[in-house]
Amino acid sequence: MDLFVASGFTKQTLNLFLLFVLIIIFCINIPVAEARIQRYKWEVKYEFKSPDCFRKLVITINGRTPGRTIVAEQNDTIIVELKNSLLTENVAIHWHGIRQIGTPWFDGTEGVTQCPILPGQTFTYEFVVDRPGTYLYHAHYGMQREAGLYGSIRVSSKEPEPFTYDFDKTIILNDWYHKSTYEQATGLSAIPFQWVGEPQSLLMNGRGRYNCSLLTGTSTEVASLCNATNPECSPFALTVVPGKTYRLRISSLTALSALSFQIEAHNMTVVEADGHYVEPFVVQNLFIYSGETYSVLIKTDQSPSRNYWTTTNVVSRNATSPPGLAIINYYPNHPSRQPPTIPPPGPLWSDIAPRYNQSQAIKARQGFVIPPPLTADRMIVFLNTQNTVNGQYRWSVNNISLNLPHTPYLISLKNNLHHAFDQTPPPVGYDYKNYNIYNVSANKNATTSSGIYRLQFNSTVDIILQNANTMTENNSETHPWHFHGHDFWVLGYGEGKFDMYNDPKKYNLVNPIMKNTVPVHKYGWTALRFLADNPGAWAFHCHIESHFYMGMGVVFAEGIDRLGRLPSSIMGCVRH
């Protein structure tokens, strides 16, 4: 009897044990295969740096600007423990192009998805990079992005990609000002308005070159401020092996400038835009707007006896900023060896046609087309104008200039804090009939509001970005619009005023590219379609730092009732 009982018990135990082992193996395998976790510890603080040889205060991540590239694989979970070591200043970091499905509270947009992170605090961002592609990260609070707080995210694919390459490299473009963001912001809000002007330099991977001889002062003063031999501003050199194919991930986080990017003697084949495969096309000049990312393939098929210039130039504005210079360093030449040629000039800044053409050339790659819904549930037209509000210069959408509230929308929507923002939704269009987009507006006055657009969950929404004349006669500006939490289909671009009856007939519903950032060209329009399928509150705004600061943005909300409990970590600024 004892033996029987003991034996029975043993068998049962053994079975349970085997089952347990199987479960353990299963559990261990799942995370390895599907949910690799990448953990980063970042310290954010002010340091003196000389990215373009001019010494100024910048915000660094672990001592660097730009911060290190986050290199991940599709479906990885990224955990960033961000310690704010700024003295008196808060911070928030946006993961640009990551849709934050299920984690809208980690989108990093102060005033929209989270309270800012206080000095001394550590905030943990945790999100999944669910799709391969090229993405970015940067501050999304005040104008901190242009203080140097940015970097890129590279997500590799688990599936075979539709193109091959030997090496994968990242080049992040930026423009650079010598004045502090405080000085800039104070000027932008001042009466009379003080414009930030054109940037002093263009940077590639955080390096540029300001001409120190432009500075006045004694030689000692100039030397302490600007040192052309500082290694921090030696040109970025990309060392390449001859005869290979390189994937270059080119992105832009300029504060203001639209750019052209070119590599001397090398064509570029565009294969990716904002995380989506592009039907390949070849360019000599890649036009890129703030917030966009592209992958291009280049072949290192030129004479390996020398190095080649890589240049970037301002387009769309008659800028004073000198071109940015970097070097394609053919191994075994020395990386600092100057190419024997004059750097190739960029395209004519005022020539719109090539930029228009490139925008229209970007289509989804065959075999990777995500077909858009053929019709939309609603259409919203956003007229982009420059205005004044109580004597201040502002940018507006349908004559409303966005004032971000300090209680983030996500929190006030979830917790029904109706007092926290204007409950009147902003207009869904403008006076199409009478507004002349080619003239300075007859009525320059706009109003500020914190009102938002509430979208029905899972509805299909069309957005028409309609450009217009600024407050200066015969002037319109290119605006790169960036959407948080979504990609949109780019259905079309056009010149002049959008024709609601005829232009939709020309939409590309066959193979439109999906993007998260798109330009609206001067005096033109851009038509977008998206699915409101991501519960949360999401900013959609001009990615020019000063324009968003001056109110050029809107906020959408959808599916708030589907959200679970918000993490308390995002609520530091909400009174109890």
Add this chain to the structure above:
Amino acid sequence: MDLFVASGFTKQTLNLFLLFVLIIIFCINIPVAEARIQRYKWEVKYEFKSPDCFRKLVITINGRTPGRTIVAEQNDTIIVELKNSLLTENVAIHWHGIRQIGTPWFDGTEGVTQCPILPGQTFTYEFVVDRPGTYLYHAHYGMQREAGLYGSIRVSSKEPEPFTYDFDKTIILNDWYHKSTYEQATGLSAIPFQWVGEPQSLLMNGRGRYNCSLLTGTSTEVASLCNATNPECSPFALTVVPGKTYRLRISSLTALSALSFQIEAHNMTVVEADGHYVEPFVVQNLFIYSGETYSVLIKTDQSPSRNYWTTTNVVSRNATSPPGLAIINYYPNHPSRQPPTIPPPGPLWSDIAPRYNQSQAIKARQGFVIPPPLTADRMIVFLNTQNTVNGQYRWSVNNISLNLPHTPYLISLKNNLHHAFDQTPPPVGYDYKNYNIYNVSANKNATTSSGIYRLQFNSTVDIILQNANTMTENNSETHPWHFHGHDFWVLGYGEGKFDMYNDPKKYNLVNPIMKNTVPVHKYGWTALRFLADNPGAWAFHCHIESHFYMGMGVVFAEGIDRLGRLPSSIMGCVRH
């Protein structure tokens, strides 16, 4: 019966009515007499200003730097609704000299008594000014004070004062840097250390005069940066009526400088220091250290045919800063009319004796002496040294350099958050026997700590401030120590190393002045006594902005168990 009832009822009603009227009269009288409420709405933001003709970003209160003087009467309740309109930066304001009895949470010291106020938030300070005298307010977060966020508080007495005057005027002294506080703080924390240097100007009531011709650059550049005709930097002129007595409330909120203040051809009779009446004495030069306030009486008994210079100079440091200049404008001369004389020179910067003598001359006024306890329950000696910690330059007390935690002590003490700061108390003395205060320390290394001194409630504590050599040979610096929440008796000053056996015998226990800020002179000591009778957590620190930033301070706590519930408004940075 009806009549009787009616009559009885009427009498009763009448009595009740009279009682009610009496209560009303009593209630109305009480607030008028004892608790007048003064309400202020302040908006704090960045603006470009030119206090010394040089244009830079400053923090203003309702558009001004310094902010308006708070003019109150003893026992008034001051309510300041402070709106933070800085872009990305928090703020906190300290009410310097106000003991905050019963309201330790409104002392305004970030990291000690409150979390900082976030951009967009409005924080309400509410406290009673319980004693007449001259006090100050200023930012107490990071190094914001020297960005221009300061002003003064004048509390008039309900009782007759022991001196008479015809007019009551305020002059607040400051020094002024052209670099931003961020640049300064980053340099102070950098390796190698970058010292902030001597201030560019000295300000009186927020006005100074930098010599624009010292700037280099094109004339257009200089003109946009420095304009000597800017009315913002026209000298402060105090218009006086001849033949009158003026009470001048002189205070200093310098970032670095010890000052001498003088009025050409006018003696000054010192009558008040830090809110306490002084046994009157006459000076030509008033020495004043950052955080101190004095009242002096002057007679406008000079020839009314002209104006007179008022000057302020740096003492104790061999500074490059030019003297600050203001004008005593004898009515009816034009306020901008320059005096016909050369501004009187200040005293020799290196001459310690007159400063020592003034310190020792300040005694409590007869009839207003608050006698100190004749013995103390404990004595703590604070050796002031300059050190390095992990390669950074720091200031230390007993070789401990204070690192303020970001969870305010008041909150962590009240809520027993033991993890929020170092639980080991810092040392109560140093190696008296072997430490040579005249030499650079043999061991320059210090350690940082957030540990605090816990005091028994109502105990009497003696503090000996012991000065020493800095890390530079043959150099010792004057440090003005400021105590929050308390006044202390100043028992004595001495040269050299404090002699624990003999020096206490020379203490002034008869009529010591009470103050909240006191200098410790070069290579000298200062002996203080106070009652730990104010429940709360209180900073005691060098009032030089960069020195406190570099760790030169301590924190005391007492009677925490006597505190009621803390206001939730101070707890914005504490995680739940």
